[in-house]
Amino acid sequence: AQKVTQAQTEISVVEKEDVTLDCVYETRDTTYYLFWYKQPPSGELVFLIRRNSFDEQNEISGRYSWNFQKSTSSFNFTITASQVVDSAVYFCALSLSGNTPLVFGKGTRLSVIA
Amino acid sequence: GAGVSQTPSNKVTEKGKYVELRCDPISGHTALYWYRQSLGQGPEFLIYFQGTGAADDSGLPNDRFFAVRPEGSVSTLKIQRTERGDSAVYLCASSLVGGRDTQYFGPGTRLTVL
Numbered sequence: 407a408q409k410v411t412q413a414q415t416e417i418s419v420v421e422k423e424d425v426t427l428d429c430v431y432e433t434r435d436t437t438y439y440l441f442w443y444k445q446p447p448s449g450e451l452v453f454l455i456r457r458n459s460f461d462e463q464n465e466i467s468g469r470y471s472w473n474f475q476k477s478t479s480s481f482n483f484t485i486t487a488s489q490v491v492d493s494a495v496y497f498c499a500l501s502l503s504g505n506t507p508l509v510f511g512k513g514t515r516l517s518v519i520a
Numbered sequence: 521g522a523g524v525s526q527t528p529s530n531k532v533t534e535k536g537k538y539v540e541l542r543c544d545p546i547s548g549h550t551a552l553y554w555y556r557q558s559l560g561q562g563p564e565f566l567i568y569f570q571g572t573g574a575a576d577d578s579g580l581p582n583d584r585f586f587a588v589r590p591e592g593s594v595s596t597l598k599i600q601r602t603e604r605g606d607s608a609v610y611l612c613a614s615s616l617v618g619g620r621d622t623q624y625f626g627p628g629t630r631l632t633v634l
């Protein structure tokens with residue numbers, strides 16, 4: 407069975423600080439996909455990134471960056487110079503190859519204070 | 521283009537009543553998923569359609585829950601004899617192909633059973 411753990415329930419930072427959201431996953435499959443979604447107060451899940459298990463290259467998109475390490479089964483997400491608009495619940499998720507649904511972590515609530 | 525839409529956005533019903541929740545996926549997306557999100561939790565899988573057929577309904581909690589997608593586009597999640605424990609946000613997502621493709625989510629339907 408697959409499992410995603412987001413150990414940080416809530417994080418609070420001051421604007422312009424950097425913050426890292428942790429994600430640890432469990433699966434016995436060698437082919438899988440990892441995702442991060444953002445859920446702002448409006449409630450809609452917004453897709454941020456997808457990585458497959460064969461691509462461990464880190465990715466940067468503006469102030470966002472992702473660190474994928476298969477050796478530790480982690481897929482961490484860093485926001486640089488956080489802004490108030492980054493306040494949301496962030497979910498890490500996993501799916502296997504083929505026709506399988508997403509398995510989500512419980513989410514990390516990020517509050518960025520001005 | 522238009523994203524995933526869900527109606528109604530809010531539904532309040534009384535215990536024992538029947539409800540239908542509708543999902544209109546992104547045009548051209550063949551895969552459609554239903555998830556349920558309780559307060560403070562990540563979304564949990566309910567059922568997945570590939571085209572018109574339910575490819576995986578292992579997440580449906582019991583036989584009071586049923587979903588259809590008769591023409592391979594719009595889907596309806598049906599809940600009979602609602603219980604207070606059914607109160608949650610019901611999320612719909614669609615993707616081009618199941619599993620490995622990115623799922624895009626709708627805004628959800630908040631169901632409250634009194």
